[in-house]
Amino acid sequence: MNNAFSIGKHQLGDSLNPYIIAEIGVNHEGSMETAKRLIDEAVEGGAHAAKFQSYKAGKIASKHSPAYWDQTKEATDSQYKLFQKYDSFEPEDYKELARYCESKGIDFMSTPFDLEAVDFLAPLMSAIKIASADITNVPLIRKCATLGKPLILSTGASSYAEIEFAIETARDAGAKEISLLHCVLNYPTPEENAQLNMIEKLRRLFPEYVIGYSDHVVPDETISALEVAVLKGASVLEKHFTHDKSLPGNDHYHAMDVTDLKRFVNKLATYRRLLSGKGKELEKEQAARREARRSIVAAKDLKVGDVLTESHLIAKRPAHGVSPIHWDDVIGKTMLIDVEEDLPLQWGMFK
Secondary structure, eight states: OOSSOEETTEEOOOTTSOEEEEEEETTTTTOHHHHHHHHHHHHHHTOSEEEEEEOOHHHHOOTTOBOOSOTTTSOOSBHHHHHHHTOOOOHHHHHHHHHHHHHHTOEEEEEEOSHHHHHHHGGGOSSEEEOGGGTTOHHHHHHHHTTSSOEEEEOTTOOHHHHHHHHHHHHHTTOOOEEEEEEOOOSSOOGGGOOTHHHHHHHHHOTTSEEEEEEOSOOOTTOHHHHHHHHHTOOEEEEEBOSOTTSSSTTTTTSBOHHHHHHHHHHHHHHHHHTOOSSOOGGGGHHHHHHTSOEEEESSOBOTTOBOOGGGEEEESOOSSSOGGGHHHHTTOBBSSOBOTTOBOOGGGBO
16 A cells, blocks of 8 residues: 555645545535636646546436435535436536636546446546545445556545445555545535544555545635644545635535635645754754853853852843853863953853
8 A cells, every 4th residue: 555645746645735536526616617717727726636426316316315415505405317418418418517617737537426437537637536425435436446456435424334345445456545535524524524534544544545624614715624634644635616705506605705715725825834953953042052042151250260150140231241051061161361250151261
């Protein structure tokens, strides 16, 4: 297993430089113009990938599948009816979006929700994202794993045993590069349910895999959930993305927009500066070491032959003389020259 692999031109594994997936999903609502606008804004915001969702209502949900989301945000009484609203894109549309992403310098992704979608999407993508709801979908995982591409697997609503089973299924089918995303399947996720400590736990339990985070918390000004996630070690980030958070629908109001994304990317740059360096780099503090530290200084006029006691000495800035770290070594020494009050002592002044 490889826990530091690449997707496109981006090397995964560094949480201060995470791979950021703008999850457009179906927020284009069937409009190619809107889909391309969202790609443009994902590029502007600093995302590495623009991701869609590829499904047909009749292949993803039974006509008798009840809604489980907040009806005030998405007033549709069955999953089947909801998916019917947004399943108008065909394979040629995704090929057009992939070409558009390539022209804009951003990775194209779309989550396949059935085996036929895997067939037409695989040639368009450098990595494959499998949704949390399909962590138990053995045929889908197997087919994705045979393609020789990195797998990104969300773990929302799953047990540890189910995560292990999905990994085993993927590995047995040939997957060698896997990223696991902590995720909570609440839309939206209340802050108290985000469970971001799970990122560290997944890193301990599955150290051979790249660990990331798929977020559904309503964003504040700097997307605090993503900030905490990177500080916990997430090196892949996914969040729903929209051009207008005020639009109706279940994936707009808890999404980030281009302004949110820009702020977050700028905050990441700040974190990289704050956490840069590999240890104590004292050359950057030399002026402070010399001017703000202290020397042993004459507390009064000193004469040749004076035997130094604590009453003769004081520690004062700057560190231009003998350091007070040698205080005990200087006590009891005999002055060789006269020194006026307030001068820093030098080693040659006493014996």
